[in-house]
Structure formats: structure tokens, C-alpha cells
Amino acid sequence: xxxxxxxxxxxxxxxxxxxxxxxxxxxxxxxxxxxxxxxxxxxxxxxxxxxxxxxxxxxxxxxxxxxxxxxxxxxxxxxxxxxxxxxxxxxxxxxxxxxxxxxxxxxxxxxxxxxxxxxxxxxxxxxxxxxxxxxxxxxxxxxxxxxxxxxxxxxxxxxxxxxxxxxxxxxxxxxxxxxxxxxxxxxxxxxxxxxxxxxxxxxxxxxxxxxxxxxxxxxxxxxxxxxxxxxxxxxxxxxxxxxxxxxxxxxxxxxxxxxxxxxxxxxxxxxxxxxxxxxxxxxxxxxxxxxxxxxxxxxxxxxxxxxxxxxxxxxxxxxxxxxxxxxxxxxxxxxxxxxxxxxxxxxxxxxxxxxxxxxxxxxxxxxxxxxxxxxxxxxxxxxxxxxxxxxxxxxxxxxxxx
Amino acid sequence: xxxxxxxxxxxxxxxxxxxxxxxxxxxxxxxxxxxxxxxxxxxxxxxxxxxxxxxxxxxxxxxxxxxxxxxxxxxxxxxxxxxxx
Numbered sequence: 099x100x101x102x103x104x105x106x107x108x109x110x111x112x113x114x115x116x117x118x119x120x121x122x123x124x125x126x127x128x129x130x131x132x133x134x135x136x137x138x139x140x141x142x143x144x145x146x147x148x149x150x151x152x153x154x155x156x157x158x159x160x161x162x163x164x165x166x167x168x169x170x171x172x173x174x175x176x177x178x179x180x181x182x183x184x185x186x187x188x189x190x191x192x193x194x195x196x197x198x199x200x201x202x203x204x205x206x207x208x209x210x211x212x213x214x215x216x217x218x219x220x221x222x223x224x225x226x227x228x229x230x231x232x233x234x235x236x237x238x239x240x241x242x243x244x245x246x247x248x249x250x251x252x253x254x255x256x257x258x259x260x261x262x263x264x265x266x267x268x269x270x271x272x273x274x275x276x277x278x279x280x281x282x283x284x285x286x287x288x289x290x291x292x293x294x295x296x297x298x299x300x301x302x303x304x305x306x307x308x309x310x311x312x313x314x315x316x317x318x319x320x321x322x323x324x325x326x327x328x329x330x331x332x333x334x335x336x337x338x339x340x341x342x343x344x345x346x347x348x349x350x351x352x353x354x355x356x357x358x359x360x361x362x363x364x365x366x367x368x369x370x371x372x373x374x375x376x377x378x379x380x381x382x383x384x385x386x387x388x389x390x391x392x393x394x395x396x397x398x399x400x401x402x403x404x405x406x407x408x409x410x411x412x413x414x415x416x417x418x419x420x421x422x423x424x425x426x427x428x429x430x431x432x433x434x435x436x437x438x439x440x441x442x443x444x445x446x447x448x449x450x451x452x453x454x455x456x457x458x459x460x461x462x463x464x465x466x467x468x469x470x471x472x473x474x475x476x477x478x479x480x481x482x483x484x485x486x487x488x489x490x491x492x493x494x495x496x497x498x499x500x
Numbered sequence: 501x502x503x504x505x506x507x508x509x510x511x512x513x514x515x516x517x518x519x520x521x522x523x524x525x526x527x528x529x530x531x532x533x534x535x536x537x538x539x540x541x542x543x544x545x546x547x548x549x550x551x552x553x554x555x556x557x558x559x560x561x562x563x564x565x566x567x568x569x570x571x572x573x574x575x576x577x578x579x580x581x582x583x584x585x
Contacts (some may be wrong), residue, residue: 143552301538303557319558361536397558 100196101334103500104443105281106187108180110173111325111427111437112148120437121444123426124452125473130427131310131321138293143316144305147291148323148428159492165229167242168207173326173433174239175246178283182247185330187281189248196279197349198251198271199240201328202262202286205295206255207234210422212294227316241288241443243328251279254268260392261496262432263288264485264493267439268351270331271495281493288433293324295324302318302361304396310429312393312422313400313468315459320394323428327436346446349480349496356490363399363486368406371492375482376410379496383411386418387478387494388445390438391468392486393422393454394429403484409449419476421454421469435485439495442481446499449477502580503549507574510544516573531569538567545573 109116112130113123116195123130134147144360155164155172167175189197210233217223232238237255243251252273256266263286270284290296299305299322306319337344352374356367370391376383392403408415423441430437441452483495501509504524512519515531516581522531528538535557542553553576557562565580 301539301543303542303555306556306558316561317558318556 099476100276100277102271102331103334103337104329104345104348105332105342106181106183106330106336107440107443108177108184109325109327109432109437109440110150110153110176111327112150112323113283113427115153115176116200117440120440121448124423124441124444125450127453127455127471127473128426129455130323134291134296136292139285141293142296142300143204144296144300144307146321147305148321149291150325155425166233167229168210168238170203170207170287171239171242173324174201174287174328175242177246177285177287177326177328178243181328181330182283185332187330193280194248194250196251197249197281197283198253198279199243199249199283200252200254200256200266201240201243201284202256202258202264202266202432202436203236203239204257204259204262205288205290206236207238208295209289209292212292215294232496243283247283249283256489257432259487259489260429260431260434261485261487261491261493263382263435264483264495265353265491267329267331267435267495268493270355271348274331274333275387280311281330281332283328284331285326285328285436286433288431289323290322290431291322295327296406306395309456310395311436311456311458312391312395312425312458313452313461313464315396315461317395317400320396320424322429323424323430324434325427325430327440329436329439344500345443347498349381349498349500350375351493351495352378353493356492358490359487363410364490365402365405365409367490367492368403368484368486369409371494372406372482374482375496381480381496385412385480386411386482387476388442388451388481389418389420390481390483391420391422392484393424395422395424399486403486404464404466415466419451419467419469419474421452423452425455435483435493436498439483440482442497445476445478445481446497449475451476453462503574503577506548507545507570507577510541510548511570514541522570525569527569528567545577549577549581551577551584553580
């Protein structure tokens with residue numbers, strides 16, 4: 099089996115339009131959540147979100163591209179460009195033939211669905227743009243990355259709700275680890291912050307109108323975000339041979355299915371995924387210094403997740419740090435694991451643990467070190483990134499310092 | 501149908517019971533309605549009465565809308581209906 103390292107990272111999210119800007123915001127504990135701005139927002143009960151601001155697709159993409167790129171694809175391409183540039187890889191010949199793109203998204207081109215349904219139902223139009231289908235399809239982003247960067251190997255999109263990115267990155271990890279691909283572009287993207295996207299979530303009655311306060315006793319729900327996180331996973335020997343900068347190593351992963359409820363999380367399912375990732379990576383529980391929590395800010399997730407961590411780590415659960423950066427960038431749904439992987443990279447490479455902001459009151463059911471409100475300096479060996487999706491599908495990645 | 505009959509019909513449908521099995525003092529728990537069933541009941545009530553019920557599943561006890569039993573739900577609906585513009 100090959101060792102797998104990350105040699106490139108890119109992002110755009112509510113905290114910043116690059117990895118450096120995102121790290122800076124996470125370090126400062128800045129909140130990217132604010133009033134939503136889009137058509138018909140006044141008809142929503144939930145009007146806050148982690149929206150990407152100051153981003154104009156016009157000018158970055160030409161007219162032909164704009165007719166094909168939904169916002170989730172735009173985010174993906176911007177993040178992929180940053181990640182691949184950092185990696186220094188250029189895909190030609192055999193490298194191109196074997197390297198592909200595996201991305202996660204839950205909704206794909208949600209705003210393209212939304213805009214065109216509005217057009218035919220509300221505006222009564224009887225004709226839509228010819229590229230609606232290639233624009234909204236869930237694999238559009240992966241396909242455009244493959245075309246833009248000449249990636250001709252295995253490429254596809256994974257959709258497992260809030261665990262999509264982690265499941266996608268787990269696939270990319272497998273491909274590099276097995277020797278099937280020397281490098282894979284992976285991560286995920288989401289852009290559901292449009293009227294229909296938020297209206298659907300509003301119906302579940304689990305959204306907060308004020309803030310995302312994971313682990314805090316007064317938490318009252320999740321807040322949606324949007325954006326993308328893209329990484330280059332590379333064979334360690336391949337990266338070393340070309341003198342690439344290594345951000346961290348991907349040590350292991352595990353997936354599990356609760357097989358129990360379509361929305362309520364399961365402690366056992368989460369614990370099996372966490373323990374499985376440790377086993378897969380050959381990691382002792384005591385080596386884990388930081389967990390980037392799924393930490394949605396719902397009552398159900400946060401207490402279940404803390405109980406699962408306590409079960410897996412025993413007494414060490416009280417010594418490790420666990421934070422939810424969703425408090426800052428919101429819940430990116432299918433893209434969330436990708437943006438949250440950045441917090442793990444920051445912890446391993448920069449020695450900075452991102453905080454859980456908005457934390458106000460301790461909850462006895464979440465009695466772990468949740469790094470409240472202020473980032474912390476710490477040198478850690480291993481970090482985990484949790485994702486537990488609706489439908490009971492869990493995926494946990496384990497990363498190590500190199 | 502009165503508010504009472506409409507609410508009982510909605511709750512009974514969600515609980516898979518006959519309306520005659522639902523009383524004013526029944527709690528949703530008694531009727532076997534879980535958190536997802538509750539959210540569906542609230543949606544059905546909002547549609548039936550054209551009202552908006554302030555309810556967050558994360559903080560059911562903090563809501564102004566009392567869901568402790570069927571009578572409380574009916575009283576809450578009557579109040580919201582009377583406040584309609």
C-alpha cells in the first residue's frame with residue numbers, strides 16, 4: 099500500500115476566497131454567517147447563512163462558461179485552481195491518464211433547478227436554456243475540473259448528503275493508496291443558498307434563526323453555508339520524488355451506516371466510523387490531538403457525537419480537542435467535510451486549533467474540550483474529521499502530521 | 501369542522517389512529533408521535549389553518565406554541581388564527 103499525502107488545497111467559502119484567508123479567519127475566530135441576500139429571501143423564516151460574498155462570476159468566467167457553470171461548479175473550479183497550483187502538478191501523459199476527480203455534493207446545481215422551475219412555473223415560460231441539464235447535474239463540477247486540468251483517470255461524484263465530501267475523499271484516498279492513481283483531485287462543493295434550497299431546509303424545523311452554536315447548551319439549530327474545498331491527494335513517493343510541499347498525510351478512513359433512522363443520528367454508527375478510521379490508519383486513540391467535529395449545532399447531533407467520541411476514546415476524550423468550524427462557515431452540506439478538512443490541515447501544519455465560536459453555555463451532554471471561542475496553539479500528531487449524514491451514512495478521515 | 505375536529509383528524513392521521521382514539525388530554529407521546537411526526541403535524545396544521553407556528557425542533561420547550569397535549573395545541577391555534585391580519 100502507498101502512503102498518501104495532501105500536496106495542494108484550495109477553497110472558497112464564507113470565511114474567505116482562499117486557504118490563507120480561511121486559515122486567517124479560523125485563527126481569528128471570525129464568523130462568516132450573516133443575513134442572506136438573494137431573491138425572495140423575505141419569504142423565508144430562516145434568513146441567515148454563511149454566504150460567499152464579494153464573488154463575481156462575471157469576469158472570472160466567459161459567457162460560454164457562465165452558461166454551463168452553476169454556482170457550485172464555479173466554486174469548485176476556483177478551489178481546484180488554487181489546490182492544483184499549490185501542488186505544482188501538471189497533468190500530462192501517464193499522470194493525466196491515471197489521475198481523476200472524485201467530488202462530493204448533496205444537491206449539485208440547486209440554484210439552476212430553482213431558477214428554471216421559477217421560470218416555467220411562476221413566470222409561465224415554456225422554454226428553458228438548452229444547457230439546464232449539463233449545468234445542474236451533480237457531476238458537472240467533477241467533469242469541468244477534469245476538462246480544465248486534463249484529468250483523464252477515474253472521475254465521479256459522490257452524494258451522501260452531509261457526508262458527501264468525506265465519502266468522496268475516502269474514495270480518492272483508496273485510489274492513491276492502492277496504487278491505482280498517482281494523484282487524485284478530491285473534495286466537494288455545495289451551493290444551496292437560494293430560495294428553494296433554504297425553503298426546503300426550513301421545513302425540517304432544525305434551522306437556527308440566530309447563530310450556529312455547536313455544543314453550547316443554548317444551541318438551537320444549524321445554519322447553512324456554501325462554497326468548496328478541493329485537495330490534491332498524492333502518492334507520498336511521487337510527491338517526494340518531485341520535491342513537493344506536503345501539507346499532511348492521509349492516514350486512514352472508515353465509513354459506516356446507522357441502518358436506523360433517516361434523520362436521527364446514532365451514537366453507535368458514529369462510533370464505529372471513528373474507531374474504524376483509527377484502526378484503518380493504525381492509530382492509537384492517544385495519538386489523536388484534534389477532531390474536527392460534524393458539530394452541526396442541533397441538539398441531536400452534538401450530544402450524539404460527543405457520546406460517540408467519549409465511547410471510542412474513553413479517558414483520552416477529555417484530553418483531546420474537538421471543535422466545530424460550522425460555527426464560522428456554516429454547514430456546507432455536501433461540501434462541508436472538504437472545507438472542514440482545512441481546519442485539520444491548519445491544526446497539523448500550522449499548529450493552530452480552530453475554535454468553536456458562538457459558544458455561550460456549557461452543556462453537560464457535550465462535556466468535552468470544544469475549544470470555545472478562541473483558537474489555540476497546539477502541536478498535534480493526528481487529527482480526525484467527522485461527517486455524519488442524514489440517512490445515517492458516516493465517514494471519518496484520519497490525517498497525520500508529516 | 502371545528503378547530504378541535506380538524507386538529508384531532510390531523511393528529512389521528514399522523515398517529516395512524518381513529519379520531520375517536522384521540523382525546524383533548526392525549527399527549528403526542530401517548531399517541532406514539534415522534535419528532536418527525538410532530539414536524540409533520542405542525543406542517544399539516546399550518547396548511548389547514550393558514551398560520552405560521554413558531555416551532556424549532558431543537559428547542560421545543562422554548563416555543564411560544566404549547567404542544568403538551570391536544571387541548572394546548574387547539575388553544576394555540578385559536579390564538580394564532582385570531583391574530584391573523
